[in-house]
Amino acid sequence: MEWRLDKDRPICPQIEELLAAGIARGEFAAGERLFSVREVALQAGVNPNTVQKAFSELERDGLIFSRAGSGWFVSEDTSRAVRQVEELARLRTAAYYQGMRALGKERPDMIRMLEEVSDE
Amino acid sequence: MEWRLDKDRPICPQIEELLAAGIARGEFAAGERLFSVREVALQAGVNPNTVQKAFSELERDGLIFSRAGSGWFVSEDTSRAVRQVEELARLRTAAYYQGMRALGKERPDMIRMLEEVSDE
DNA sequence: ATTACTGTATTAGTACAATAATACGGTTTG
């Protein structure tokens, strides 16, 4: 797994989102064991405490669960991950739309710029 | 002017962006006097220091300038504001696109969601 | 000139995210 983290945004939610997206798209199957906290911290170049926090919040959301001393595992019900990612995508889209409106851009401008950006 | 600030993002750049956008779209003409630091702070409900910092950075970018004791004014060359806002819109669009890709969304998904969001 | 605004600067305090360095106990494996 590639941990492409944006330095200008809080790391913890980014780890949550990347993992949730991986589960939602089926990259990690139900019941499968995940990387350990220390592994992720090493790979992503962040502090283990930050990873632990991210995992704990995903556990609170019911996406993953831990067995003390053994590791982290994907929950049986992966539909939660799908719904959570869908909701996040909607929120991001709304934020993008409002932000662009504040800059004086309308929907056609956004679509045009999206096409420019994705043609690279 | 309406100062609609997002609590979950740093305030200072938000003020910069709103003001730059106002200049870019011609809401504030070249040479025109702007609100005072204290006025903006009061209207937006933030600290005067934060507004001062935002204004100073816009001055560094050449969008506005100050006359000590008198106030802040829009620079003669407003094309800088236009270019700056255009660049910001591009950056935002790229960030949105990459972020959505990380969530497993493709361009058609984004355009569909944009249409859903803007129909409200 | 006095008054009431301006911009500007300084210092301190608060809140939060992330880092750093450990420590403890559970699980697995040889």
Added chain:
DNA sequence: CAAACCGTATTATTGTACTAATACAGTAAT
């Protein structure tokens, strides 16, 4: 059993954004 992994918890420290409370000097109007 012992070693090497796990998750978990704690305390301290750093960096940043923002707030708070002033203070000082320039400008403009009465």
